[in-house]
Amino acid sequence: MLKGLLEHIGIEPGRLNFSWISSAEATKFVDVAQQVAASVKALGPARYLIKKRAEVA
């Protein structure tokens, strides 16, 4: 649900990733790690929702 909401407001789908991996699934871990890294890398640096120095007067 959170993922849906964040994507709805413009956080790119590849930024937030979920997975289930059992402790024996080392190869799955690596596969998913590669997928996640690739998808984040493809999106480039995060642009939205980053807290910077407060924009105040």
Place this chain on the structure above:
Amino acid sequence: MIEYTAIIRDTAKKLLKDGKVDVFIGYKKGTVPMMNEPVVISDPEKVDTLHWDSLCGLNLCNYLTKRKDKIGIIANGCNSRNIVTHILENQISREQLYIVGIPCTGVIDHRAVLRAVGNKEVLDVQEQGDKFTVSGNGFSETFDKAKFLRTNCAVCTHRNPVIYDEMVASPVKEQEGVDPFEDVKKIEAMDPEKKWGFFTKMIERCLRCYACRNSCPLCYCPTCFVDESKPQWVGKSIDPTDTMTFHIMRAYHCAGRCTDCGACERVCPVGIPMRQFTKKLNKDALEYFSWEAGLNPDARPPLDVYKPDDYNDFVK
């Protein structure tokens, strides 16, 4: 709906007199046109203060939280669904309540009315069946109520209360063939950049006055996450990132619980349509969990329980 007023007064009087309830919660006519004030009555002789018309757009369930006395309350569809949620979440018990059900034909969008009269000051509103007349200095116009419904009321499919002890009138026909999520789908079709732009612009004016949060019956935590300091989740200035964080978390806390009553938008002093956050969650709850909040007094919201067959397509 103004004709319900007399019935509400009679019912309240009877309930208070018979000692069935200690207090009765309803609206009284506002001091400003198109504004009504929630009111609690304990004296049966004062029931004539009570009032109901198509501009009663808050959520009275808000006033039930953790009360200990016996309460009579009026509730239309969405308010009654919030009462159900309140009962489920231990904020009030069913036994404490005498619910006077209101078949609702929707609440008028006062901002739309103002727009229609060129933002001139409205001095008077008269409701006649499915029409209403607004007048002010040098103008008087009559409108169809159906065309001036608040956007949540226009797509509402639960106009009749889901729990009640008695009804002020027989149920109204539920709307059919409305697509409550047309606006959501439009946003869903945008690319991330556009979406971000849309929402950033939308909340740009936010004052962080928290009227949206406080008007919402779902927000009853003793300390809201925005007020927590260890750790501090959200900065307290009007920094755009902090404001966005507040809106995301506020909406997320309503996930699976929101009845789209529209109170948040109704109260916003700067007119932010923040239902665009919660509606997305409502849409997902319906799609993934076949869930609409407050319809079933026996079922916890989907995010409160875990079932092995829960939606999990997003999981790798």
Place this chain on the structure above:
Amino acid sequence: MSDWEPKITTFLCHWCSYGAADLAGVSRLQYPHNFRVIRVPCSGRVSPKFILAAFRHGADGVWVSG
């Protein structure tokens, strides 16, 4: 741009994915180094607030694995 390496805030369940990550190490499987792992007792521990907090702190990605 091609030199840019994202930082991905990663929440791993102690019992499941953290074990898988350990095993990946034992097996010397190589994978990208962008992950910064926070061990949690269960992926259920990961509150939505953490995910928002991670993004707010500039994480380029978040990965929650149970």
Place this chain on the structure above:
Amino acid sequence: MKHPRFIDMSKCIACGTCAEKCPKKVDDPFNENMGKRKAIYVDYAQAVPLKYSINKDECLYFKKGKCRACEKFCPTGAINYEDKEEKVVLQAGAVILSTGFKTFNPSTFPTYQYASFENVVTSLEYERILSATGPYQGHLVRPSDYKEPQKIGWLQCVGSRDINRCDHPYCSSVCCMYAVKEAMISKEHADYDLDAAIFFMDMRTYGKDFEKYYERAKEHGIRFVRARLHTLEEDPETKDIKVRYADEKGEIQVETFDMMVLSVGMETPAELVETAKTLGIGLDTDNFAATGVFTPVETSRKGIYVCGAFSGPKDIPQSVTEASSAAAGAGLLLSSARNTLTKEKHIPEERNIIGERPRIGIFICQCGINIGGIVNVPSVRDYAATLPYVEYATDSLYTCSQDSQETMAKIINEKGLNRVVVAACTPKTHEPLFQETLVDAGLNKYVFEMTNIRNQCSWVHKDSPEMATAKAKDLVRMAAAKVSLMEPLKETELEVDQRALVVGGGIAGMVAAKTLSSQGYQVYLVEQTGSLGGNALLLSKTWRGDDVQSRLSELISSVESDKNIEIYKDTKLTNVEGFVGNFKTTLNDQNVIEHGIAVIATGGKEYIPNEYLYGKDPRVVTHLELDKMFLAGDQRLKDVKNAVFIQCVGSRVPERPYCSRVCCTHSVKSAINLKENNPDTNVYVLYRDIRTYGQREELYKEARNRGVIFIRYSLEERPVVENINGRISVRIKDHILQQGIAIDPDLVVLASGIIPQDNEALAQMFKLSVNEDGFFMEAHAKLRPVDFATEGVFLAGMAHYPKPIEESIAQAQAAVSRAVTLLARKKVMVSGTVAQANPVMCSSCSVCIDICPYSAPSFIKQGPFTGKAEINPALCKGCGLCVASCRSGALNLKGFGTDQIMAMINEI
């Protein structure tokens, strides 16, 4: 006799350098010799202890006297070529044999050509192919050309149910289920439309929830073909496997598979037969350790127990159950010696650090070259020293070594450190070690954080040392940020009430009560009816032919005369309060009993049919009613001309989609009894699959030998039982003749299934869960078959699932064994990592109560915070689900606190 490893176990740190440098490649038996490993090796990556050993038969040094590469490269000097075989003498009061089985070697089947056809593999080899750590790294490819198979066949009963060529008359019990599982996983694995076919005789998915899995497999398109393949042929070009078989209609089919898996059965290895002789224990005709129905884990020699597949083919849950059961048996013998060999450890008093400014010590491990070879450890160390609150940062070659531990303790005291970070390998294995060092140094073990710069950094980023170093710095910084917020946590001790409650007075309940009492514990046994015995009161003989009633009355009288057992008949539970170690249970007579643990053995009951004229014609009876007739020596049984058994009455139907497990054996046994009574009686068994698993298969064979006729029917074409002018007519379509036949029986026996008791109330009282079929749900289907997720409550007998007496008894003993692990400790330690509620913040919304799988949160009942949540630390498992779900921020998880995790997020 202890074989030499040629490795000093105390020095080996399992860094793997030796295996990397070892020049000698050998077949890897763990991967069924399909892959390679080195002459110096660990069995498999998750082996415990994770220590290397040298295979003397393959090692170049041992064979040719040259090499010693491992010795040269081992960073800790753990190699010891002088290691000798060692004779170890152990004094023991009891012995448990859990020696297991070996899989049948199908090379003996010339028609299957297992040895010569590359793409014919055994099921165990196939398991390795599917495994991520297997020879093909988890990619589903076939051995001949490493191509993805499009079509795979499984051939069941290879080495089982066969006296023709392998002398294994028994069913291996597990192959049907594992074949279905392998087929399902293959389907999931393949991102293409894999054709999976299983060739079987009877599909024996009789275990808990197995039948549903079988049905799901059918839905997923796995083909189940009832056929026995005679011959496999190989296409010499493509190496595909061609098969010919007769389908159910008798028509010959020809199919070509890319791969064929032989579902091989279990057998006792020859050397074990020898061991058995040495030990002097009896084996049965199948070379399994002989046990009795009422003594399922006792061998013929007192004091020697057996569990697992050495006493007959069985699956994991049954083996695990028997393991606990055997432990109970051994525990019984040894109960007088309990706690006589324990030693007390001296622990210094804990230093109170509350209110102190954090003084962090950071210890970074090089792990030889494992970390140090990739990560620039000195630079990480120097960086660590600059972090806030860090008083001390150091690195060492092996932080986990004994001397490093001593140094660490010394530094903690000298520098007055009050928080410690270790950056090394994984906390999963090493956290306890370092925590012990903290405790030895007078610190609370929770002011510690470990970060993994080996398994999750240096080992996996070999190609980019700079990035790995940067990552290590980040990880250390995150750990330091977290640890500075860690607080000492208390582990509270709770007394365990030494009394036990057993719910249910059937065989399982009585055995549980008796076993507990024999170990010296006081037991309350609650039975809802007026007598002990349960379903067994209605049984005549076990499948092995024991007389049930005589054994049962022995058991009942021993329970009734036992001073330690207090029996409550005609009694039900009305309320349960408390938690592990301290339950308070109210009975319907208002009696309140206090107990530390509970065993749920409420059993099941026979399904009362409404089909097949049952209840309308006295000649139609159930299983148990037939047993009653046998028990009463009913003369009418002698005069029966035609008897028909109908299987799966009320089981394996959409309303009750599970197999009742015992009915096939029961019917076959009863059929034999009828034949024994009168060999001229015609006995027909109408069945769907005969599920005489394990050695029960031999009964099935005997029945056929005695002339019992087995006719198969399908769910779609069930038998029709009618009363035609006073006689009963049973019509059924014969699967071989492919036409309808009619039988006029004078006795119809319905193999009525087993249904659960109404467990709802009990489940709520103890906060247990039941599955869709209404049976209680164990904590883990395979590994914790007698535990509940609720601590201190255990499960035995048919309340868990339909099962025969021996399995009920084993489970009852197992439940006791598990219970005694709690009782014997007399105290339970509550972990410090538990959730904690702040009532001021709580909004009483009850999300935590609904979402907690362990019922740890509840509402405070009195005082100023009435109605707010509190957490019972004794029930909390520290998963943090409630904390994440709490909108109000009223909950926190000690040890993984919100502020601590946020501190880590902030440091990324």
Place this chain on the structure above:
Amino acid sequence: MTNKIFTKEEWTKALQGLSDSYKVFVPVKDGDFHTFKPMNATKAPDFDFQNTRLSARSLVYPQAERMFEYSLDENDPEANIIKETPKDYSPQAIVGIRPCDAHGFKIVKPNFDNKEYRDPWWIQHFESTVLVGLGCNQPCSTCFCASVGGGPFNKDVLDVLIYDLGANFMVSGLTEKGEAFLSKAQGGKAADDAAVKQAEALATEAAKKVKADVPTDKLKDKVINDLFAAPFWQDVGFACLNCGTCTYLCPTCWCFDIQDEVLGKQGDRIRNWDSCMFPLFTLHGSGHNPRDQKFQRVRQRFMHKLKYYVDKYQGGVQCSGCGRCVRYCPVNIDIRQVAELMNNY
């Protein structure tokens, strides 16, 4: 006192010209309502409005304002030294501010600028500001400026007053600061007597339209504790949502909260508007909250505006009668009724 006549187009042009010497803020239509925005070429000022949704207070006293900043970087020679954040105090003009909102600055001044305490940020912002008021020809039904010492053409705090004469504006300089501003305005011509007369008539007419019947006369004579213990507070506060709408829209609310924000090695000390409606407003570090009930917070707001201020500064109530809280309170809590309850208690 200069009176000049501008056509409305001329006036807009004049303001554009003034943007060289001042930061000129003008009312701009933004969605459903008006708000003050810096003058720019793309969006023309719109002087046809009742009042801006938010008062102009944030132009002198921003909702969030960085006071100090500091570095936590040990390598920075000035690490851990807290420094005042430099600010731009160049002249600015708020053009089109309603007299009630300008009156608001007068009301809050004693708080920010008194003998004991001078708030450097508020004072410098205020002193660099020219208040160019626009008289109200058509006051709202909810306006009660006349009851609280103001009026639709009240000149008290203004530097310049604009009269909307239909096609033209008559612009009057009222102070030196105002005259200086006006002298830089291009175009326009001197107003003739007829125009001055017309303007005065407008003012008189408008004054008649404002309800002056919100009673505040007896407030100063009441005993604080009596009012505090009055029985009506529970009823007054029942509907309140405890949102900050009334306080944030109000031209006379001044409360703020100071927060430190640290991001990496950079620290900022920021003051943000606070609201007495929020429970956090009075939450003690101990967890105790002296105003933990809703009615207490509602009482505080009214007592502060209508009694404590009255007693402390002896200059009337802390309310400029703009009517925003009446119009925009989501639950229609009406200060006019509360004033009456208190005054006549």
